[in-house]
Amino acid sequence: MRQSGPLPLDPDVAMSSSLNARPAILALRSSKIREVANAGMGRDDVLPFWFGEPDEVTPEFIRNAAVAALQGGDTFYTQNLGIPELRDTIAGYVSRLHRPTPVESVTVTNSGMSALMLVTQALVGPGDRTVILTPMWPNLVEIPKILGGQAVTFPLRFTPEGWQLDLDRLLATLTPDTRLLYLNAPNNPTGWAIDRDAQKAILEHCRRHGIWILADDAYERLYFDAPAGQPDVAPSFLDIASPEDRVVSTNTFSKSWLMTGFRLGWVIAPPPLTDTLATLIEYNTSCAPGFIQQAGVAAIRDGEPVIARTVARFRTARDHLVARLNALPGIRVARPGGAMYAFFQVDGMTDSLTFCKSLVAEAGLGLAPGIAFGPEGEGFVRWCFAADIPKLDAGLERLEKVLLRRKAA
Amino acid sequence: MRQSGPLPLDPDVAMSSSLNARPAILALRSSKIREVANAGMGRDDVLPFWFGEPDEVTPEFIRNAAVAALQGGDTFYTQNLGIPELRDTIAGYVSRLHRPTPVESVTVTNSGMSALMLVTQALVGPGDRTVILTPMWPNLVEIPKILGGQAVTFPLRFTPEGWQLDLDRLLATLTPDTRLLYLNAPNNPTGWAIDRDAQKAILEHCRRHGIWILADDAYERLYFDAPAGQPDVAPSFLDIASPEDRVVSTNTFSKSWLMTGFRLGWVIAPPPLTDTLATLIEYNTSCAPGFIQQAGVAAIRDGEPVIARTVARFRTARDHLVARLNALPGIRVARPGGAMYAFFQVDGMTDSLTFCKSLVAEAGLGLAPGIAFGPEGEGFVRWCFAADIPKLDAGLERLEKVLLRRKAA
Numbered sequence: 001m002r003q004s005g006p007l008p009l010d011p012d013v014a015m016s017s018s019l020n021a022r023p024a025i026l027a028l029r030s031s032k033i034r035e036v037a038n039a040g041m042g043r044d045d046v047l048p049f050w051f052g053e054p055d056e057v058t059p060e061f062i063r064n065a066a067v068a069a070l071q072g073g074d075t076f077y078t079q080n081l082g083i084p085e086l087r088d089t090i091a092g093y094v095s096r097l098h099r100p101t102p103v104e105s106v107t108v109t110n111s112g113m114s115a116l117m118l119v120t121q122a123l124v125g126p127g128d129r130t131v132i133l134t135p136m137w138p139n140l141v142e143i144p145k146i147l148g149g150q151a152v153t154f155p156l157r158f159t160p161e162g163w164q165l166d167l168d169r170l171l172a173t174l175t176p177d178t179r180l181l182y183l184n185a186p187n188n189p190t191g192w193a194i195d196r197d198a199q200k201a202i203l204e205h206c207r208r209h210g211i212w213i214l215a216d217d218a219y220e221r222l223y224f225d226a227p228a229g230q231p232d233v234a235p236s237f238l239d240i241a242s243p244e245d246r247v248v249s250t251n252t253f254s255k256s257w258l259m260t261g262f263r264l265g266w267v268i269a270p271p272p273l274t275d276t277l278a279t280l281i282e283y284n285t286s287c288a289p290g291f292i293q294q295a296g297v298a299a300i301r302d303g304e305p306v307i308a309r310t311v312a313r314f315r316t317a318r319d320h321l322v323a324r325l326n327a328l329p330g331i332r333v334a335r336p337g338g339a340m341y342a343f344f345q346v347d348g349m350t351d352s353l354t355f356c357k358s359l360v361a362e363a364g365l366g367l368a369p370g371i372a373f374g375p376e377g378e379g380f381v382r383w384c385f386a387a388d389i390p391k392l393d394a395g396l397e398r399l400e401k402v403l404l405r406r407k408a409a
Numbered sequence: 410m411r412q413s414g415p416l417p418l419d420p421d422v423a424m425s426s427s428l429n430a431r432p433a434i435l436a437l438r439s440s441k442i443r444e445v446a447n448a449g450m451g452r453d454d455v456l457p458f459w460f461g462e463p464d465e466v467t468p469e470f471i472r473n474a475a476v477a478a479l480q481g482g483d484t485f486y487t488q489n490l491g492i493p494e495l496r497d498t499i500a501g502y503v504s505r506l507h508r509p510t511p512v513e514s515v516t517v518t519n520s521g522m523s524a525l526m527l528v529t530q531a532l533v534g535p536g537d538r539t540v541i542l543t544p545m546w547p548n549l550v551e552i553p554k555i556l557g558g559q560a561v562t563f564p565l566r567f568t569p570e571g572w573q574l575d576l577d578r579l580l581a582t583l584t585p586d587t588r589l590l591y592l593n594a595p596n597n598p599t600g601w602a603i604d605r606d607a608q609k610a611i612l613e614h615c616r617r618h619g620i621w622i623l624a625d626d627a628y629e630r631l632y633f634d635a636p637a638g639q640p641d642v643a644p645s646f647l648d649i650a651s652p653e654d655r656v657v658s659t660n661t662f663s664k665s666w667l668m669t670g671f672r673l674g675w676v677i678a679p680p681p682l683t684d685t686l687a688t689l690i691e692y693n694t695s696c697a698p699g700f701i702q703q704a705g706v707a708a709i710r711d712g713e714p715v716i717a718r719t720v721a722r723f724r725t726a727r728d729h730l731v732a733r734l735n736a737l738p739g740i741r742v743a744r745p746g747g748a749m750y751a752f753f754q755v756d757g758m759t760d761s762l763t764f765c766k767s768l769v770a771e772a773g774l775g776l777a778p779g780i781a782f783g784p785e786g787e788g789f790v791r792w793c794f795a796a797d798i799p800k801l802d803a804g805l806e807r808l809e810k811v812l813l814r815r816k817a818a
């Protein structure tokens with residue numbers, strides 16, 4: 001340590017109350033999922049289904065690609081928008097799944113999260129009005145607030161047949177002064193997937209009023225209801241939008257290729273916006289690590305069997321969990337069309353945060369409280385079913401015991 | 410590809426002019442260094458000294474730590490603030506170099522760049538006034554603008570003895586309504602390092618007016634003027650500030666441990682602000698990859714010999730380059746006290762962008778134009794000397810030829 005000590009503080013000058021961020025940032029919601037998880041910290045008897053993360057290590061061939069790049073000395077800066085090989089690979093992948101997509105539309109990002117932040121920085125300024133479909137994973141609702149934007153939530157409606165979108169009311173909420181619509185489908189936490197007719201109506205409306213559509217397509221490959229003979233991919237705005245549309249799709253390697261720990265994602269955007277994203281990446285993270293980008297190339301090139309296996313595994317897990325949940329007393333759950341969550345309602349339960357904390361304390365069961373996804377999620381609980389059947393069954397037993405005890409009380 | 414084709418566009422509705430970002434983002438400066446580098450794209454005969462990047466691969470023991478973690482299956486989300494082992498390691502490192510630092514002050518980030526963006530998101534909102542010492546690497550000047558803040562530049566003054574800070578004028582510029590002072594020392598591009606007396610005066614002034622100090626300490630270990638017996642580390646605000654001060658230090662693994670491609674950095678901040686940074690990280694990148702954090706642990710634990718060797722190598726390179734530059738006709742350069750750049754003035758040259766492009770075209774020499782670092786940098790050129798002597802000599806020969814040709818013209 002240097003010899004020169006600290007300058008003494010004058011108590012009249014030091015004000016610890018202002019030792020924190022500006023008010024808009026202090027007002028951001030922190031994660032209520034983490035609040036529940038923290039309550040179980042240090043206990044190794046908790047069965048965790050709270051986070052949105054598959055329970056498998058990244059496939060070896062993907063890890064090996066990163067290892068080979070590290071051993072080969074790939075440890076320098078890369079281009080802001082990503083290495084050409086990965087951008088080409090993503091362009092080819094999106095072209096195969098959706099529509100011809102030039103490499104000039106592709107931006108590589110340090111996570112799907114970063115993709116959402118970058119696009120928001122580009123498009124949403126102070127006072128800008130954004131509309132967000134809820135229930136929604138909390139991050140999307142908070143991002144515009146960091147930029148000074150306004151986040152108007154629009155709730156889906158729960159029915160025993162599934163979550164439903166009131167399209168007319170949504171279009172009425174998308175007023176001409178709206179800058180951006182955030183839409184995540186297949187949706188976290190509800191599993192709701194949008195259909196083609198609704199997409200067309202939304203795109204036409206947004207075209208008319210110059211509203212940007214930001215489609216968070218993180219779960220597009222975790223889609224369980226593709227017609228026979230069609231690829232396992234959810235309907236995408238990219239299928240129906242042209243490159244001249246104000247439509248941006250963000251994506252991630254996390255879920256489809258089991259790569260949460262790699263923090264790698266991408267954006268498909270009109271080429272002029274892509275140029276701007278390059279500038280913004282310079283000022284956010286500068287680039288994604290080159291050896292991680294090499295892992296991304298391997299994942300897309302050789303990873304279709306991984307996705308097929310994962311979709312089959314999750315479909316089985318979904319069917320099993322939904323059937324068993326619906327057989328429990330006082331539980332109602334709709335079969336999710338995509339993603340990896342059962343979002344279920346518990347009869348008479350009105351404080352999901354307290355309920356989930358008590359599940360941890362009383363039964364060692366880790367689930368995510370519905371309130372974490374907005375006020376529309378209150379009364380619900382999210383269960384990530386990216387896990388094997390015995391583990392799901394063990395969790396179901398624990399839940400049943402608590403429910404029976406509640407009923408007896 | 411799905412069968413459903415694109416919705417036809419109505420030409421009255423499509424407006425390609427608005428297919429880009431909001432005006433404040435379009436007004437951001439993109440990198441003039443990249444503009445010069447792009448001019449040399451595809452030429453393999455260019456000697457590149459334009460980027461701020463050491464010319465060596467990351468040491469093997471650091472790469473091996475990442476490889477071992479990847480092979481061991483470390484591919485899941487980590488804590489927002491970083492894995493406990495890395496936070497502890499950083500806290501110990503900063504405590505050794507500067508002052509006792511609790512782990513609650515440490516935030517791990519996806520690059521030093523991300524550290525600067527996160528702290529700015531926390532502290533700078535629409536209309537907030539920030540002051541930035543220049544010449545400065547362009548990124549720091551642009552970040553507050555993304556958040557709607559105002560960036561007031563304050564220039565250092567060039568003298569043949571070195572770049573100098575007019576302290577009284579700086580304090581006058583730090584008006585009570587200033588939110589934040591950005592200060593990068595040792596400085597990119599000038600190599601200027603701040604002395605202890607100036608730090609004390611700035612800290613006292615900022616305490617009085619409640620102004621935050623953001624010290625970008627990326628180059629603190631690339632410091633060539635440490636007194637004998639003292640560690641190779643530049644004077645830091647952390648040495649003299651207390652944990653209750655509005656002082657934040659950002660840092661990176663990129664330069665000291667030759668890890669640009671890993672995108673790993675950290676923040677030292679008052680603990681209340683650290684809690685807020687955790688929330689902001691969730692909404693920016695969620696966390697740094699776990700296997701990269703393991704590389705960071707190895708770097709700090711076993712990397713002091715790397716730093717000692719690097720400092721010795723760069724000191725030799727600096728002395729060699731500065732002596733030879735000063736011997737060239739019409740060149741003036743001050744000996745930089747830190748960082749890894751010679752920032753030299755060229756007699757009669759008033760358009761550094763054109764000059765640097767012509768160096769590429771005529772001589773295959775890649776340098777960074779001074780204008781990239783703000784108007785105060787015009788007339789100057791930056792040369793990154795993180796390279797070996799034969800390569801520097803080859804570059805010097807090319808520069809000399811161009812200068813002689815200019816003189817003859």
